[in-house]
Amino acid sequence: MPDTRTAQQPSKAQRRVLAPLALAQFICSFAGSNMNVMINDISRDLDTTVQGVQIAITIFLLVMAALMIPGGKLTDRYGRKRCLLAGLVIYGIGALLSAAAPGLGVLILGNSILEGIGTALLIPPVYILTTLFFTDMTSRARAFGVIMALGGIGAAAGPLIGGLITSALSWRAAFVFQALVIAVIIVLIRHMEDPLPPDPTRPFDTTGAALSAVGLILIVMGILAADDNVWLMIALLGLGALVLLWFFRSVRAKEKAGKEPLLSTSLFRNRTSNLGLVTQNVQWLLLMGTSFTVAAYLQVVRGYDAIQTGVIFTAATLGLLASSLAAERLAERRPQRTLITTGFVVTIAGIVVLIAMVGGSPGAWAFAPGLLLIGLGLGVMLTPSVNVVQSSFPEERQGEISGLSRSVSNLGSSLGTAVAGTILVSGLTTGAYAAAMITLAVVGLAGLVAAVLLPRSPAPGTSSGDTIRGPG
Template identity: 90%
Template sequence: MADTGTSGGPSAAQRRVLAPLALAQFICSFAGSNMNVMINDISEDLDTTVQGVQVAITIFLLVMAALMIPGGKLTDRYGRKRCFLAGLVVYGIGALLSAVAPGLGVLILGNSILEGVGTALLIPPVYILTTLLFTDMASRARAFGTIMALGGIGAAAGPLIGGLITSWISWRAAFVFQALVIALIIVLSRHLEDPLPPDPTRPFDTVGAVLSAAGLVLVVMGILAADDNVWLMIALLAVGALTLLWFFRHVRAREAAGKEPLLSTSLFRDRTSNLGLVTQNVQWLLLMGSSFTVAAYLQVVRGYDAIETGVVFTAATVGLLATSLAAERLAKRWPQRTLITAGFVVTIAGIVVLISMVNSFPSAWAFAPGLLLLGLGLGVMLTPSVNVVQSSFPEEQQGEISGLSRSVSNLGSSLGTAVAGTILVAGLTASAYAAAMIALAAVGLIGLAAAVFLPGTPATRA
C-alpha cells in the first residue's frame, strides 16, 4: 500500500502516485472554470452569444455529472488504471477538437461532450485509487488534501490562467494547454498500480445508466430553459423527475431480483454519507455558480477583458490554496463537521461581501475581499467532505460511492452554472448579478444546515 511506513510527510513513492491523480483533478476543475473568462472572445470568434457559451459550459459539467456513476461502475469491470487512461485519451482528443472548433457546435462536441465523457471516465479512479492506496485516515486526509487543493486551484485559478493564455495568445491555446497537461499525466501514470484486479464478468446496468443520465440531463436543461420558456422548463423538470423516479424503481427491481444495479440503495442508508454528499453538491454549486456569475458580470457589464477578469479571481485562488494545503493540519486539530460548518459560514460571508462591496465601490478590487473569503471557506471544507463520504464505505463499494460522490459534486457544478447563469443572463445588469448571488447564498444555507447535522467525530490523528 502507498501509505506504508509514512507517519510524517509523503514519501517519494507516494508523490509519484499522487502526481497524476492530483493533476487529473486539477485539469478537470480547470476546464470547468477557465471558459468563464473567454465568454466575450468565444462569442465574438464563433459568432454566438453569452447564453451560447453558458450552455456549452453547463453541458460539459452536466455530461460529467450524468456519466460519473456509470464511469465509477466501469472501473470494477475494466480496472481503475485502464479507465483512468482511457478517460485521459478521450479528454485529450476533445481538447484538441475544441482548439480548432469553427463554430459553437464543434466546441460543444469537443469541450462539452468528449471532455465531459473523458472526465467521467478518469475522475472516479482518482478517488477510488486514493482510498485504496492510502488506507489510514491520516495519510488519506493528506492525499485527499493534495488532490482537492489542486482541484480547487484548478477551479479558482482557471479564470486567471485562461485569461492570461487568452490575452497573450488566443482562447484556442487554452485548450492546447489542456491537451499538453493530459499528455503529461499519461506519462506520469506509468507509476500507477491498481491494487484490485478488474472483474470482466461484473455485470453493468445499461438501462440504469441511460435512465440516470437522461433524468439528470432533463432536470438541468429545464433550469436552462427558465429564461426562454416557462412551460418548457416545467415540462423538462417534470419529465426529468419522472425519469429519475423510474431509475430508482428500476434499481429496486434489480436488487429484488438478485441482480446488481447501477447504484445500490445501500449507499443511501448511511446518514453521515448522505449529509456529506449534500455538502459536496452545495460546495461545487457555490464555487462554479459564483465563478460564472462574477466572470460574466465583469466582462459583459463592466467590460473587462479576459486577463483583467482572471486577475480579479486571484484572491479566490489564494484563499483556496492556503486552506486546501493546510487540510492535513486542520484535520488533526478539528473534527470534520467543524471544518465543513466553518467553511460554509465563511463562504456565505464571502458571497454577502461580494454583493455589498460591489454595489458600493466601482473598483475591481472591491471583488477581492469577497472572493478571498469564498476561497478560504471552500478550501476548508472540500477535503473533509470527500473524506466523510469515501471513508463511510468498504473497499468493495468504493467504485459505486466514488462515482456517486463525483456525480453529486459535478451535478452541483452544473446546477450552479445553470441556476446562477440563467438568472444573470436574463438581465445582465447589476441587479441581476445581485439576484444570482443572493440565490447562491440561499443554497449555501442548505449546505450549512447539512453540515450542522453531521455526526461529531474526533479530529484525525496520525
C-alpha cells in the first residue's frame, strides 16, 4: 500500500536527535580520510613508511566493515542508545591513544582497532535511530540527507581539516580534535530516548560474527599483499572466499534449524536493496580510493605538505557540500535511480578529468576541476543510495539491514584504499597514479551499471511507511 501520509516538518525533539547523529557520522568519515594528508608527517615521526600508514588506514576501514554487521545486530539485544554510547566511549579512548602513539603499533591499536570497533558499534544506531525517529518519507529523506552530507563532507574535508591541524599544531592534534567531538556528541545524546526497548533475550550469532569478520579481513589482506607476493594474494583471497562461503552455509543451517543467524538470507532477496548496496559500496570505494591516491601522489611524488594537500581537496569538499545541500530538493523532483545514475556519470567524468589534466600540467590547479566533479557526483548519490536500502525493509529489520548497509559501505572504503593504495605505493610515480585512477574509473562503471538496473519505482517494503517513492 502506498505511503499516503503527508510530509511533516521535523519537531524540536527530532532536530535535537539529528544533530548528534549527523555529527557522529561526520567524525567517523573524517577519521577515514584525514590521515591521508599526514602520510609524510606520521611516517617521519613514527619512523615508518608510506605503506605502513596505508596499512593503518586500511585496517581502520576494514575493522569497521568486518564488525558493522555484528554491531548492527547487537543494537536489538542491548539497545540502540547503549550501543551508540559504548561506541563513542571506545572511539574516544582510541583517539586519545593514537594522539600519544610512540610508534606505528600503538597507532594501529588506537586508530585502526579501537576507533574501528567504536565506529562499528556507533554507526548502525545512527541509521536505525534515524529510521525510527523520522517516520514519513520526506522527513526521513531530509534526515538521511543531513547525515550523509556531513558524512561525505567529513570524508572530503578530512584532508583539509587534517592538513590545517597538522600544519598549525601536529598530526597528533587531529586525534585530540576527534576526541573532543566525541565528547560533544556524548553530551548531546544524554537525554535521548530509545524508541524501541532492547530485547536481552535476543540471541547473538557469535560463530557467524567471527566467520564474517575473518572472511572480510582475509579478502582485504589479499588485496594489500598484491604488490609483495602474488601467490600470497591468491592464497588470502581464496581462503577469504572459503571462510565467507562457510559463513553463508552456517547462516542457512541456522535458518533451517529455526535459529536466528547473524544475517538473514532474506535480506538478499530484495533486488532493489541488493543493487542499492552495490552502489553504496562503489561510492565509498571511489571516495576513499580517490582521496588516498591523490593525497599520496601530492605528498610523495610532488612533495606537497599537509596544508597544501588539504587545500587542493577543497574543490571536492565544495562540490560535495553543494550537491548534498540540494539533496532534499533533488529528491522531491527526481527519482532515486536518476539521482544515483547521474551521480556516477559525473563522478566518473571527474576521474577522467583528473587523469587528463594532472598528466598534462604540473600546476596544483589542474586537480580542481576533476575533484569538484567527483564531489558533486558523490554528493548527489550518497543519500538516495542509503534511502533505497534502509527503506526497503520494515522497522523490525532495521538492525540487520543497517549493519549490512554500513558494512558494505565501509568495505568499499577499505577496498578503495587497499586497491588504489596498492597500485600507487608499488610505483609512486605519475604512471602509477594514472593506473590507480583508471582502476577506480572502471569500478565506477560497475556502480553505474547497478544504478541503471535499479527499478524506476522501487517495489514497496513490507510496511507502508518504508516505501520509497520518486516523482515520475
